[in-house]
Amino acid sequence: MSDKEKLNLQRQLENECKHLESEIDRNIKEADETKTIFKRIQPNVEKMIREFTKTKFFLSVANK
Numbered sequence: 001m002s003d004k005e006k007l008n009l010q011r012q013l014e015n016e017c018k019h020l021e022s023e024i025d026r027n028i029k030e031a032d033e034t035k036t037i038f039k040r041i042q043p044n045v046e047k048m049i050r051e052f053t054k055t056k057f058f059l060s061v062a063n064k
Helices: 003-054
Strands: none
């Protein structure tokens, strides 16, 4: 393999690494945003579940 080919391969690998690092950063940011959304809605969901359990509602489709 010539020096030119090695240099081209090195550049390609460096570019791929930069792209993968960028993808990782984007995915981490997206995961953090999702966690923030869940933290924001969690109290409301808990309240809905507590209120629903107070209704004594039973699904008839769950019975044979």
